[in-house]
Amino acid sequence: MANKVFHVMYDDDQKLLDAARALVAQGIRVKDVFSPFPVHGLDPIIGVKRTRLAIASFMYACTGTALAILGTWYFMVSDWDWNIGGKPNFTWIENAPAFVPVMFEFSVFCGAHGMVITYLLRNGTLPGMPATNPDPRTTDDKFVMEITTEENNMSVQDIESKIRATDVYELSIKDY
């Protein structure tokens, strides 16, 4: 038998939350949820783990700081040591206070852009990518839960009856 995918539509975020809670309690694994806005409290129910993007951003920012230190040392001390107004740059540390603004800005630059590029790549949201939401109304006011038979060790009828017991707005079952 072909695998089936259930697209369960709700017309309210609270109904979606209640349904997700009820279905998960009955041992159904929810593959994904498509919603027009972030539904708070949904992630722990359907088992979405916390993202590590903030850690990635910190690491990009540290890389930025390191590059800025390396750059200012190379440009101002090593490659061509400037003597400006009798204040020579013999060592990086002597001039470090003057480099703080650039170090800060470059850290922010790398932290922000690194994180955003990672975010877009991890999401797979890039220019020209096709939309994958099952129904165009999910970006307006409807909420769709995706459940597959592949991930759930139950019969199609079993899953369907459990879904029907929730406050469903529309249900579509397709071959997968």
Added chain:
Amino acid sequence: MFKESNIRKPLILGHKTYHDITNDIVSPIEGPAPKQWKIAFTIALIVALYGIGCIMYLVGVGIGSWGLNKTVGWAWDITNFVWWVGIGHAGTLISAVLLLFRQRWRMAINRSAEAMTIFAVIMAAIFPVFHMGRVWLAYWTLPLPNQFGSLWPNFNSALMWDVFAISTYFSVSLVFWYIGLIPDFATIRDRMTKPKMKKIYSILSFGWSGRAKHWTRFEEVSLVLAGIATPLVFSVHSIVSMDFATSIVPGWHTTIFPPYFVSGAIFSGFAMVQTLLLIMRKTMKLEAYIHLKHIEYMNIVIIVTGSIVGVAYLTELFISDYSGVQYESYAFINRFSGPLAWSYWCMMTCNVISPQLFWFKKLRTNLGVTFFMSIIVNIGMWFERFVIIVTSIHRDYVPAAWGEFKASTIDIGMFIGTIGIFFTLFLLFARYFPVLALNELKTILKTSGESYKNENKH
């Protein structure tokens, strides 16, 4: 779920549903352009083209076509630069700082304020870039390996810091804005019936589908970007002020400059947001989302920052005398009684006295007064930069080197032109982009929407 006190006024008026929010914001994009928009756009475009003409003339003839001279080497150009950068600050403040403080009212205004920031920073960048004269060599400000020997820009210079600050600020603001726009573009894509437009919005929305994991990441990215954009807002205008404060020109060499510039920037930025939003809410019928409460909150920010600016003016005036340095002292006597005293008093009236009217609730909740005041504040803030820049350098140390400044037609044309370019871009934004962060607004509908709040009472 987050509960909001019933005493607090609702942020979304009327009995709106999620679908109504989408409709209200997306339908102006789907329909034909209204007549008012076409008229405004034509005027803005004509002014913009005149400005571009002035810029082309400037590049062709050289910066001698500005009114600059040996004594006043910086005038309208840098005044306009600081003015535009300052205006830009409110956008990032609204999107970043108010997000960190969990101010939900920001959601109705952040999108257009961020757009304003981006366009204002582009306008700001025009001035220093063209002031370089040979604009095609602007990339020399970057530390690029070059064929001229070991020639690197000077990282000790505040002007160099500014290159980094402004480019970081611009690019981070742009990314912050666009990340928020992606889900809203997806909403337009999924509603759009015209195939060509659908294709365009499909490309712009990057294939966004609103998956749960994507939303989690979206919220994390927004929060982290807000966290790092907050110090960025403060650093950028601090660094702009250091362009002046690190020099030894009387009237510029003061430690008060960074906080004074930052509050001035927020002050002028909020005034510009008011100017734009008051027109936009009326013409695009967004009164349910941007209402008196939002305008009052912004006016309160204007009183606070305006008062900080006022205290800063008086402090620098007092310190100039208290310092005992005759050059410093004279710089300020010259400001309020010299040949350009009219600009000083114009600045004082517009920036210090007039915002105090907002202490009266009746005035700060009056749309007409707010609109008038927003223009006054922007005029005042332009004069602030003019006073700081021109009156400080036109009479500095040696009287023999004193000079005067007279703006040329190219000076004026370029400034007016940037206003035209700015409005052209902003009108294009208002026509084709979702002007409110509609998907963020939906998250507050149940906590701050009028009908839901009334339901909670019973």
